[in-house]
Amino acid sequence: MKINSFTENPQFYGRRRGRKLSKSGQLAIKYGEHYFIKKGEISSIFNYQKNIVLEIGFGDGENLINSAKLNSNFFYIGADPFLNTTAKCLGKILEYKLKNIFIWPDDIRKILNFFPDNSVSEIKILFPDPWPKKKHRNRRLIQNEFIKTIYPIIKHQGTVTIATDHDLLKKWVLEKFQNFKEFEWLVKNSNDWRLRPKDCFQTKYELKSINQNRKPSWFIFKKK
Ligand SMILES: C[S@@+](CC[C@H](N)C(=O)[O-])C[C@H]1O[C@@H](n2cnc3c(N)ncnc32)[C@H](O)[C@@H]1O
Numbered sequence: 001m002k003i004n005s006f007t008e009n010p011q012f013y014g015r016r017r018g019r020k021l022s023k024s025g026q027l028a029i030k031y032g033e034h035y036f037i038k039k040g041e042i043s044s045i046f047n048y049q050k051n052i053v054l055e056i057g058f059g060d061g062e063n064l065i066n067s068a069k070l071n072s073n074f075f076y077i078g079a080d081p082f083l084n085t086t087a088k089c090l091g092k093i094l095e096y097k098l099k100n101i102f103i104w105p106d107d108i109r110k111i112l113n114f115f116p117d118n119s120v121s122e123i124k125i126l127f128p129d130p131w132p133k134k135k136h137r138n139r140r141l142i143q144n145e146f147i148k149t150i151y152p153i154i155k156h157q158g159t160v161t162i163a164t165d166h167d168l169l170k171k172w173v174l175e176k177f178q179n180f181k182e183f184e185w186l187v188k189n190s191n192d193w194r195l196r197p198k199d200c201f202q203t204k205y206e207l208k209s210i211n212q213n214r215k216p217s218w219f220i221f222k223k224k
Pocket of ligand 1: 012014015056057058059060079080081082085106107108109125126127128129141203204205206
C-alpha cells in the first residue's frame with residue numbers, strides 16, 4: 001500500500017445519511033452487503049479482472065447499473081458515502097443480479113491507496129458536488145492532490161470522465177487537469193464537451209440540470 005497523506009484521513013463534508021431508510025432500502029443493505037468491498041480485497045480483484053471502471057459518487061446509480069448491465073466484460077467499482085442512494089443502487093444490483101460490480105460505501109479517497117499502479121481503465125465522476133462558494137473550494141473532490149493520487153492507478157491511455165453543469169467547476173476542472181501535463185484533454189470540437197459520451201448514461205443530476213436550463217459539459221482526460 002502506498003502512503004499518501006491526502007488519503008490517510010480525508011475530511012468529508014457531504015451528507016452520509018438522509019431520511020430514515022425505507023423498508024426496501026433496509027432490505028437492500030441487508031441482502032446486498034456482500035457487494036460491499038473491503039479495503040484488503042481491492043488489490044486481489046485485479047488478479048482476475050482486467051477492465052476495471054471506477055465510478056466516484058454514483059448517486060442513484062443510473063450510470064453504474066446500466067454500464068454494468070450492458071458490459072459484462074467490464075468490472076465496476078462504485079463509491080459513494082451517501083447511505084440512502086447506496087441502498088437504492090444496491091436494490092437495483094440485487095434486482096438485476098449483477099455479478100460485475102462492487103460498492104465502496106464511503107469516501108473514495110480512503111481506498112485510492114489500495115489500488116495497484118496501472119490498474120484502472122476508466123474513472124467516471126458525474127456531476128460532483130460543485131461547492132460553489134470560494135470559501136468551500138477546498139471541499140471540491142477534484143484537487144491537485146486528488147489528480148496526483150489517481151494518476152498512477154490509471155492504466156496507460158486510460159481515461160477520466162468528468163461531467164458538470166456548474167460554470168465555476170467547469171473552469172476549475174479544466175485548469176486543474178491542464179496544469180497536470182501527464183493528462184491530455186480529448187477534444188477536437190465543441191461537441192466533445194457538449195454531448196454526453198456514448199458510454200455514459202443519463203443520471204438524476206444531468207436530468208435536473210437540463211430541466212433547469214443549465215448546460216452540462218463532459219470532459220475526458222486521457223493518461224499519456
Ligand atoms: C451531486 S451528486 C451526483 C450523483 C450522480 N453522479 C448523478 O449524476 O446523479 C454527487 C455525489 O457524489 C458523492 N460524493 C461526494 N464526495 C464523494 C467522495 N469523496 N467519494 C465518493 N463519493 C462522493 C455524493 O455522496 C453524491 O452522491
